[in-house]
Each structure stands twice: as C-alpha cells, then as structure tokens.
Amino acid sequence: METLAVYVPRLITTKEYFAPGHRACMGCGEALAVRLVCKALGRNVIIANATGCMEIVSSPLPYTSWEVPWIHTLFENAAAVASGIEAGIKVLRRKGKYSKKPKVVAMAGDGGTADIGFQALSGAFERGHEFIYICFDNEAYMNTGIQRSSATPFGASTTTSPAGKVSIGQATWKKNMPAIAVAHDIPYVATACPSYPFDLMNKISKAIKIEGPAYIHILSVCPTGWRLPADLTIRAGRLAVETGIFPLYEVEEGKYVLNVDFPRLRPVEDYFKLQGRFRHLTQEVIAQIQERVTAEYTRLREKAARVRDNE
Amino acid sequence: MVKKMIGIEGSFAIAEAVKLARVDAVAAYPITPQTHIVERLAEFVANGELDAEYIPVESEHSAMSACLGTSAVGARTFTATASQGLELMHEVLYVASSMRLPIVMTLANRAISAPLSIWTDHCDAMAVRDCGWIQIFAENAQQAFDLVLCAFRIAETPAVFLPVMVHIDGFYISHTIEPVQLLEQEAVDSFIPEYRHPYPLDPDRPVTMGAFGPPPIYTEAKKAQEVALRASKAVILEVWQEFSLLSGRHYSPVEGYEAGDADVLFLIMGSFSETAMVAIDRMRAKGQKVGLVRLRLWRPFPVQELRQTVGKAWVIIVLDRAISFGGRDPSVLKSRRRFIP
Amino acid sequence: MIEIRWHGRGGQGAVTSAELLALAAISEGKFAQAFPSFGPERRGAPVLVFNRVSPNSPIRARVSVAHPDIVIVLDPGLLYITDVTSGLKEDGILVLNTPKSLVEIRSELSGPWRLAVVNATSIAREMIGVPIVNTTMLGALARATRIVELDSLTEPILERFGARARGNVDACRKAYEETETGEPAGIVPKRPKIFEGEELPTWQELLPGCVLTKPGSARQYRTGDWRSERPVWDHQRCIKCGICYLFCPEGCVKQTKEGYFEADLYYCKGCGICARECWTEAIKMVEE
Known part of the structure; x- marks a missing residue:
C-alpha cells in the first residue's frame, strides 16, 4: 500500500526516506519535520546537512537514517556545499555524465542558518543556485545543550541567556530570517510547522518546482530545550501558529500569502504556559511580547491583504 | 605532444594546466597573489574555452565548501587561494582530505597578517601542514604547470582519492613571466582519464557522506586516512614517471643539486631553491663543496629519499620561509631529526 | 580507589547523581571524580556516567571506567537491553532500581558480585512526585556501599535542587532505609546474551571517506x-x-x-x- 487515506482529504506516501532508528529525543519536532519534508521531497533529491542535532542523531557511523543521498561536512557551510552540488550536477549534465536532475536541498538548524551559516546562505541566494534551503528552527543551539541563538525568542531562558534575578532570559527579539530571505529577492520563501503537516508538505512540493533558490523556515518544537512534555510537541507548534507568534505564510515572487489566518489570535500566554523556558516571565513582559506579536502579525496580514486586493 | 616554449606568467600557466585537465568546476574567492589564476579561469569559462561551472563564492570558506559539493557529485574540481584565505578555509581542508575528495588546489604562498603583508613566505603552508592533503612544492612556472596537471591524475587515482595542494611562491612564481612548454590537449587527455567518484551523491545509488564518528570508529577512520596518505607516495612516483615519458621532465620527491659530494647542503622548498642554485654555482666555482636538497613532496614526507639525497654531508643549512613562534625551529627544521641520525 | 559506572537514560539525571556523589565525597575530604560519556543519543537513550572515589590520594586516571567496583542502574528496563555487569569486578556490587525482590533479581541476573535492590521509582513518585530516581539512588548507593555518609549527600542535593530539594533529600533518605543487600551468589551459570554488541567496522573495512552505501x-x-x-x-x-x-x-x-x-x-x-x-x-x- 503506497498511500493511505486520512480524514484530511489528501494522500500521503507511506515511503519513509528518513528511516527510524534515528537517535533524536523522544517527541522531537525536528525529526518529525525532517520525516515529513523527506516524504514531500521524494527520492530524486540530494541533501546537504549542516552540523547539528539532525546530523548527529541520523548518522552515527556505521548507521544512517538517510534513504536519499546525503552529505554532511561542517556547521556553517550547508548552503555552500549545496551550491557546489548544484553547480557540479549542472556541468556534469551538460557534459552527459550525470543522468538525473535531483533537487538539491540544504538543511540546517537556526544556529547554522541565522548565525554561523548566515554568510554562506546569503551568498548562495545571491548567486541564484537552484536549491531549497530548509531551516529547522528549534530556537536555540540544542545540539550543544540549549544555548541561545539569534533565533531564540525574546524572554526565553536558555543556558547562555538564563533567566535570573536581573535577567528576563533572552533580551533580544528573534531574528526574522524569512524576511531576510525575502530581501534577497529569491522566488520563494515560506514558513511551516509540522503541526500543520499538509501545509508543510505542500510548501516543499511547491519549492521543488521553483527555478532558483527557495527558503523554507520550519518551526521545530524541541521538548528538551523548550522544557515541555514530549507528547505536547504538536500542540505547542499549533499554539505558536494560533497565537500569531509563528504565522504560516508564503512569499512568492515577493507576494505575501497568509496560509492559515485567524480572525482572533489566541493570547501568547497560552503558548508560553506550556513551556519551562518561559515559566519565569512576568505579566508585564508577557504584555510586552503580546504587543509586539500583535503588531507584527497585523503588518503581515496587511502585506497579504495588499496582494489579495491587487489580484 | 610537447609544444614549443612560450613566455607566460606562472599563474596563467597554471590556468592553462587546469583548462587542459578539462576541469568541471572552479569555486574561488579572490586573494592576492592567487588572483591571476582564477581570473584567467573565469575568462576561459566566459569565452567558452573551458566548459566548467565557475562559482564566484562569497568567501574562501565557501570556496572549499563548494568544492566539497562539486567533488562529491563527481565533478573534477579546482580552486586556488593564499594566506588569509587558506586560514579561513582551514577547517574545510581537513574535511576534504578526511572525506577523500580529490580536489586540486594551488596555494600562492603568502605571509599571514598582522601586519598585513601580501608578500611571499611559507607560514600559510606550515599552518596546514597536518591537514591530510598531498602537498607538493613547485620552483618555477614550468613546474607549476606540470605539477598541477599531475595533481589531478594523482588525486583521482582510485587508490589515492586525496586532495592535492600545489604550492607556488606568491609573485616569484605567480606573477613572473618566464618560458614554459605547454602540452597538447590530446596528450593531456590520454594522461588524465575521466574522473569517476566510486560513490558519488546520486539518487540512483543513495549514499551517506560525512557521517558522525563515535570514538571507536573515529580512530579507525583516521588510521585508514593515514595509511592512504602514506601509500599515495607510490602512486605519485608512478604518475611522475609516466609524466616524464610524456613531457621529458622528471620529478622526484626530493631532488638534489650538486648534492652528491657536498659537505654542506642547503635544504629548501619552493622558488627560493633556484636562487640558491645561483649561489651554489658561485661557491662551487670557488672550490667550496656545497650543494642543495630540494624538498618537492612535502606530504607524505619522503623520509627515505631525503636520507639518500643528504648522503654524507656534514652540515645541512635549512632555509625556511616560515616562523614557528615560540618553537625551537621552524617547521622544515623540525623534520631534520627524522633523517639525520 | 573505587570506580563506579552509572547506567541511566538521557534526561534521567544520571550525570547529576554522579556529580552529587563526587561533591559529597569531596566534602568528606576524599578525592573524587565525576564525568559523563557523551554520544549521539538523546533524551531517553541509554547513557553512561562514571565516578572515581579515593580516600587518600589524588585521582589521575582520565579514562572511562571499564572494570567498575560498583555498577548502579537507574532504570529497571536497562537490565534487559544492555549488559550492565560488563567488566564488573568479581568482588564488586550491582545496585539496581527495581520493583523486584532480591531473590527474583538473583534468578534473572547472576554473577559473583553482590547485589543491592531498591524500588526507587516508587520512592521517588511518593517523595518527589515524579519518577526521577537519581537522588533516590544516591541513598541506595550510600547504603549498599558506604562510599559516602548519607548525611554528606544532603548538602549537595539541597544546593542543586533549590525549591524541590526537600523531596529529593527525603527520597534519598528513604532509599537508604529500604535498600536490600544480598551476599554473593557463588558460581553461577552464564547469563543469557541479552545484548548484541555492535560490530564496528575496522579501518580496513571502512570505505574511503567513511561513505555509507546502505541507505x-x-x-x-x-x-x-x-x-x-x-x-x-x-x-x-x-x-x-x-x-x-x-x-x-x-x-x-x-x-x-x-x-x-x-x-x-x-x-x-x-x-x-x-x-x-x-x-x-x-x-x-x-x-x-
């Protein structure tokens, strides 16, 4: 049986290209995201993975969870390695030495994307390689033990932005990577979350067809680092979307589409109270965050509305 | 097979070699004194003289990283750098050799900041001494041309599958115009067969490259790598032998000059050895029994050959273009104890 | 010098236990060491942690413990998936968290070493409210081996756990009371093989660059x-x-x-x- 029917009126392949036996934490949202991404990517793909949780848990020699060609080299260079793969295949195809035309995909965490791999990513976007870059954002350096990154949200307690007597935890606002990707004028940018699996897989399918670079930013709930019970991974992701903290949208050729919109957002506190990393937040700080989230969501909605009005 | 002598700058001679090798991909970032090599390659690509992808990366780190990608899908890959650029790609060099990707790189040897200096020394070379690459030093433009050609053949030999670095002294070779004999395309085509990675990244045969190494396997992996690097010397000798039949120019891991009966020997790597020959000729004319040992193959280190060439000399004077801060000797000197009892 | 190996699961606090034990021993004027063995495994996966305790001389060895005097197992399930007694010295002791009695465990696991058992999961549930047994097992360890005084553990636990410290101290004490210790069982039949050791490739067997060709x-x-x-x-x-x-x-x-x-x-x-x-x-x- 290759597909199975689910209530959601779609079909999904039962093929797994990210094999079980991987050593991700139980309830890992990133492992789920990778599994779904791989389903959508299918077989005709080459993946360049940055150092990070997914690399470590999926490839301890002599085992591999990957059913598709996969390469890991370093932390900050996934986009550069992917550039090379794409260019290499291009020239080999031209010379008749490579038959397939696989989609090249770079994968990295938020640290490998927004911090240390930022330059390589920007370079690859600017050069216009035909590839998909997927950022699995679990909002801190989880692989090394929950240290803050520039993608850690305001107020989150991590091991290097700990909440303390005179600290609210992370004191800076999350770097807006999708906006930075959009600023590179690449043809396709999207956000996704495995709590919305079909939306996620649709976006991957769409990105496969894009000529040029595509960027997909996936919120990947980390029960270990966010300090929440492993079974709440999906719920936490859903709440991130329903509170407007992590809106699901696409930017195609610069045009914004809000994929899941809510007439009324849930209060951010609903999302925070599940997670130990926000436990210390005072009502005052929560109100501050609420204000910012609402404002940003409103701006995003306006951008999407402008597109609708023009069409 | 052999073309007539032409006047050409060292960098351009290297670019000619890379073109003749029908390289598939070049990923490079500009840095003095490497620029002429990659500029000329970019021109070749732009003019359709070389069918390759030129990836104008945004840093040397990405240059070598992109090379990992092109090489891993089975594309013949070349890059060039120098000094700070080499330092920026430092960690990637280890990955290239450990993952056994036969990339060829020219290093236009240059000093390392600070203060900023674009001029020649070997501090950059010494900083990557232990990165697991095969490393070869050229002394002039002809050698640079020849050794870069040979580098592709050596690197891609299935028993080797290691990256090769060809060192040329910045300016003294890179920017010097001198006579060079190029080779015909057919001759090079017969000398360098098509590159075939045995397990390329290919959806038809999915492989995992760069898996994580728990301690027990890491040790095994490093042992395998070390054995492969040492074993590469036999292939290097074979390739140079074959190249001599093709070109009439012969290369050895260690080469002497007036070394046979010398009491005093200079030990030198790179272009400086040719200058030393001038000095030796003068000293010999005065009846002084001096000679020269030129270390061509830097890694794997040719212990035996060096021992043989040194012969019965009483004194060895090492002229090293590098400094090892706080160490007793510069790097080349450190190797001395291995061949002098 | 006494060498200890802890078997736990990622997230169960085995590393913390070993650290607290070392701190307790050091507070008694002894020399002690605690260090983890890191791997790719994440929360839930079996992990190893090591201690060394020496009454009077500094500890120089900085390698994992292959032949422990004491093995302590935080999770009952680990007994069936990993060879916890591997390398355990013949006059050593195995300290287990298990709901089973000494006699039952003896019938499953036999060897020349001594055995100590405690139902730490039930104690932790009762005293702390969660089945995290790392501090509870410290009490069992103190009782079974006398490696540190029970009282020496209190201070480090109070310091580490802040608001939740009391429950942890109580659980530690209760385990100290309830731990049962048995004598060596003498010569015993070989244990059934319950763990298949990974056969790792040697350097001759690895493909160049450690490429893996089995998707x-x-x-x-x-x-x-x-x-x-x-x-x-x-x-x-x-x-x-x-x-x-x-x-x-x-x-x-x-x-x-x-x-x-x-x-x-x-x-x-x-x-x-x-x-x-x-x-x-x-x-x-x-x-x-």
Whole structure:
C-alpha cells in the first residue's frame, strides 16, 4: 500500500526516506519535520546537512537514517556545499555524465542558518543556485545543550541567556530570517510547522518546482530545550501558529500569502504556559511580547491583504 | 605532444594546466597573489574555452565548501587561494582530505597578517601542514604547470582519492613571466582519464557522506586516512614517471643539486631553491663543496629519499620561509631529526 | 580507589547523581571524580556516567571506567537491553532500581558480585512526585556501599535542587532505609546474551571517506529500548484516520491489514504524541 487515506482529504506516501532508528529525543519536532519534508521531497533529491542535532542523531557511523543521498561536512557551510552540488550536477549534465536532475536541498538548524551559516546562505541566494534551503528552527543551539541563538525568542531562558534575578532570559527579539530571505529577492520563501503537516508538505512540493533558490523556515518544537512534555510537541507548534507568534505564510515572487489566518489570535500566554523556558516571565513582559506579536502579525496580514486586493 | 616554449606568467600557466585537465568546476574567492589564476579561469569559462561551472563564492570558506559539493557529485574540481584565505578555509581542508575528495588546489604562498603583508613566505603552508592533503612544492612556472596537471591524475587515482595542494611562491612564481612548454590537449587527455567518484551523491545509488564518528570508529577512520596518505607516495612516483615519458621532465620527491659530494647542503622548498642554485654555482666555482636538497613532496614526507639525497654531508643549512613562534625551529627544521641520525 | 559506572537514560539525571556523589565525597575530604560519556543519543537513550572515589590520594586516571567496583542502574528496563555487569569486578556490587525482590533479581541476573535492590521509582513518585530516581539512588548507593555518609549527600542535593530539594533529600533518605543487600551468589551459570554488541567496522573495512552505501541502515538500531510507556490502540474508538501515523517523529506507526494502526515497538520511544493527538482518544499510553 503506497498511500493511505486520512480524514484530511489528501494522500500521503507511506515511503519513509528518513528511516527510524534515528537517535533524536523522544517527541522531537525536528525529526518529525525532517520525516515529513523527506516524504514531500521524494527520492530524486540530494541533501546537504549542516552540523547539528539532525546530523548527529541520523548518522552515527556505521548507521544512517538517510534513504536519499546525503552529505554532511561542517556547521556553517550547508548552503555552500549545496551550491557546489548544484553547480557540479549542472556541468556534469551538460557534459552527459550525470543522468538525473535531483533537487538539491540544504538543511540546517537556526544556529547554522541565522548565525554561523548566515554568510554562506546569503551568498548562495545571491548567486541564484537552484536549491531549497530548509531551516529547522528549534530556537536555540540544542545540539550543544540549549544555548541561545539569534533565533531564540525574546524572554526565553536558555543556558547562555538564563533567566535570573536581573535577567528576563533572552533580551533580544528573534531574528526574522524569512524576511531576510525575502530581501534577497529569491522566488520563494515560506514558513511551516509540522503541526500543520499538509501545509508543510505542500510548501516543499511547491519549492521543488521553483527555478532558483527557495527558503523554507520550519518551526521545530524541541521538548528538551523548550522544557515541555514530549507528547505536547504538536500542540505547542499549533499554539505558536494560533497565537500569531509563528504565522504560516508564503512569499512568492515577493507576494505575501497568509496560509492559515485567524480572525482572533489566541493570547501568547497560552503558548508560553506550556513551556519551562518561559515559566519565569512576568505579566508585564508577557504584555510586552503580546504587543509586539500583535503588531507584527497585523503588518503581515496587511502585506497579504495588499496582494489579495491587487489580484 | 610537447609544444614549443612560450613566455607566460606562472599563474596563467597554471590556468592553462587546469583548462587542459578539462576541469568541471572552479569555486574561488579572490586573494592576492592567487588572483591571476582564477581570473584567467573565469575568462576561459566566459569565452567558452573551458566548459566548467565557475562559482564566484562569497568567501574562501565557501570556496572549499563548494568544492566539497562539486567533488562529491563527481565533478573534477579546482580552486586556488593564499594566506588569509587558506586560514579561513582551514577547517574545510581537513574535511576534504578526511572525506577523500580529490580536489586540486594551488596555494600562492603568502605571509599571514598582522601586519598585513601580501608578500611571499611559507607560514600559510606550515599552518596546514597536518591537514591530510598531498602537498607538493613547485620552483618555477614550468613546474607549476606540470605539477598541477599531475595533481589531478594523482588525486583521482582510485587508490589515492586525496586532495592535492600545489604550492607556488606568491609573485616569484605567480606573477613572473618566464618560458614554459605547454602540452597538447590530446596528450593531456590520454594522461588524465575521466574522473569517476566510486560513490558519488546520486539518487540512483543513495549514499551517506560525512557521517558522525563515535570514538571507536573515529580512530579507525583516521588510521585508514593515514595509511592512504602514506601509500599515495607510490602512486605519485608512478604518475611522475609516466609524466616524464610524456613531457621529458622528471620529478622526484626530493631532488638534489650538486648534492652528491657536498659537505654542506642547503635544504629548501619552493622558488627560493633556484636562487640558491645561483649561489651554489658561485661557491662551487670557488672550490667550496656545497650543494642543495630540494624538498618537492612535502606530504607524505619522503623520509627515505631525503636520507639518500643528504648522503654524507656534514652540515645541512635549512632555509625556511616560515616562523614557528615560540618553537625551537621552524617547521622544515623540525623534520631534520627524522633523517639525520 | 573505587570506580563506579552509572547506567541511566538521557534526561534521567544520571550525570547529576554522579556529580552529587563526587561533591559529597569531596566534602568528606576524599578525592573524587565525576564525568559523563557523551554520544549521539538523546533524551531517553541509554547513557553512561562514571565516578572515581579515593580516600587518600589524588585521582589521575582520565579514562572511562571499564572494570567498575560498583555498577548502579537507574532504570529497571536497562537490565534487559544492555549488559550492565560488563567488566564488573568479581568482588564488586550491582545496585539496581527495581520493583523486584532480591531473590527474583538473583534468578534473572547472576554473577559473583553482590547485589543491592531498591524500588526507587516508587520512592521517588511518593517523595518527589515524579519518577526521577537519581537522588533516590544516591541513598541506595550510600547504603549498599558506604562510599559516602548519607548525611554528606544532603548538602549537595539541597544546593542543586533549590525549591524541590526537600523531596529529593527525603527520597534519598528513604532509599537508604529500604535498600536490600544480598551476599554473593557463588558460581553461577552464564547469563543469557541479552545484548548484541555492535560490530564496528575496522579501518580496513571502512570505505574511503567513511561513505555509507546502505541507505537507511539505522533501521537495525533499536530505539524501542528508550521507552518507558507504550501506546495501545482501542479499536472500538479508532476511526482509522491515520493522524497517529502522520505525527510520529519516528515514522514507526504502521497500518495493519484491517486498517488499524500500531506502533513498531522496535523503534517506538514512547513519546506519547500519537495518544495526545488522537482525535477520538483511541490511544492510551501504558507503562512498560
């Protein structure tokens, strides 16, 4: 049986290209995201993975969870390695030495994307390689033990932005990577979350067809680092979307589409109270965050509305 | 097979070699004194003289990283750098050799900041001494041309599958115009067969490259790598032998000059050895029994050959273009104890 | 010098236990060491932690402990998936968290070493409110081995746990009271092989660059051992929607011929996402 029917009126392949036996934490949202991404990517793909949780848990020699060609080299260079793969295949195809035309995909965490791999990513976007870059954002350096990154949200307690007597935890606002990707004028940018699996897989399918670079930013709930019970991974992701903290949208050729919109957002506190990393937040700080989230969501909605009005 | 002598700058001679090798991909970032090599390659690509992808990366780190990608899908890959650029790609060099990707790189040897200096020394070379690459030093433009050609053949030999670095002294070779004999395309085509990675990244045969190494396997992996690097010397000798039949120019891991009966020997790597020959000729004319040992193959280190060439000399004077801060000797000197009892 | 090896699971606090033990020993004027063995495994996976304690001389050895005097096991399930007695000295002692009695355990596990048992999970549930047994097992260790005084453990625990410290100290004390210690069993039959050691490739066998050519070979690797709860499907309630399949991070939920779903327990880590997300509440997590 290759597909199975689910209530959601779609079909999904039962093929797994990210094999079980991987050593991700139980309830890992990133492992789920990778599994779904791989389903959508299918077989005709080459993946360049940055150092990070997914690399470590999926490839301890002599085992591999990957059913598709996969390469890991370093932390900050996934986009550069992917550039090379794409260019290499291009020239080999031209010379008749490579038959397939696989989609090249770079994968990295938020640290490998927004911090240390930022330059390589920007370079690859600017050069216009035909590839998909997927950022699995679990909002801190989880692989090394929950240290803050520039993608850690305001107020989150991590091991290097700990909440303390005179600290609210992370004191800076999350770097807006999708906006930075959009600023590179690449043809396709999207956000996704495995709590919305079909939306996620649709976006991957769409990105496969894009000529040029595509960027997909996936919120990947980390029960270990966010300090929440492993079974709440999906719920936490859903709440991130329903509170407007992590809106699901696409930017195609610069045009914004809000994929899941809510007439009324849930209060951010609903999302925070599940997670130990926000436990210390005072009502005052929560109100501050609420204000910012609402404002940003409103701006995003306006951008999407402008597109609708023009069409 | 052999073309007539032409006047050409060292960098351009290297670019000619890379073109003749029908390289598939070049990923490079500009840095003095490497620029002429990659500029000329970019021109070749732009003019359709070389069918390759030129990836104008945004840093040397990405240059070598992109090379990992092109090489891993089975594309013949070349890059060039120098000094700070080499330092920026430092960690990637280890990955290239450990993952056994036969990339060829020219290093236009240059000093390392600070203060900023674009001029020649070997501090950059010494900083990557232990990165697991095969490393070869050229002394002039002809050698640079020849050794870069040979580098592709050596690197891609299935028993080797290691990256090769060809060192040329910045300016003294890179920017010097001198006579060079190029080779015909057919001759090079017969000398360098098509590159075939045995397990390329290919959806038809999915492989995992760069898996994580728990301690027990890491040790095994490093042992395998070390054995492969040492074993590469036999292939290097074979390739140079074959190249001599093709070109009439012969290369050895260690080469002497007036070394046979010398009491005093200079030990030198790179272009400086040719200058030393001038000095030796003068000293010999005065009846002084001096000679020269030129270390061509830097890694794997040719212990035996060096021992043989040194012969019965009483004194060895090492002229090293590098400094090892706080160490007793510069790097080349450190190797001395291995061949002098 | 006494060498100790802890067997726990990622996230159970084995590293903390070893640290607290070292701090307690140092506070008694002894020399001590605590260090973990890191691997790719994450929360739930078996992990090792080591201690060395010496009454009067500095400890120089900086290697993992291969021949421990004491082995202490935090999770009862580990007994069946890993050879916890590997290298344990003949006059050593094995300290177990188990609901089973000394006699029952003796029938399952036999060797020349002494054995100590305590139901730490039940004590931790009662005294701390959660089944995290790392401090509880410190009490058992103190009782069974006298490696440190019970009182020496109090201070480090109070310091480490802040608001939750009291329960941990009480659990530690209660375990000290309840730990049962048996004598060596003498010569015993060989234990059945319960753990298949990984056969790792040698340098001659590795492909150049350590390329792996068997896609998905991790399927050989059992992660089901990490589980402390398993999902059970109620077919009366199941509407065969497949949401459990969709959300499983392991991809180990499979559809049966009848169209129902079940988890492949070889891989299922027991995260409980399927049970939480099931629309009809057809899945329950039950303890292993």
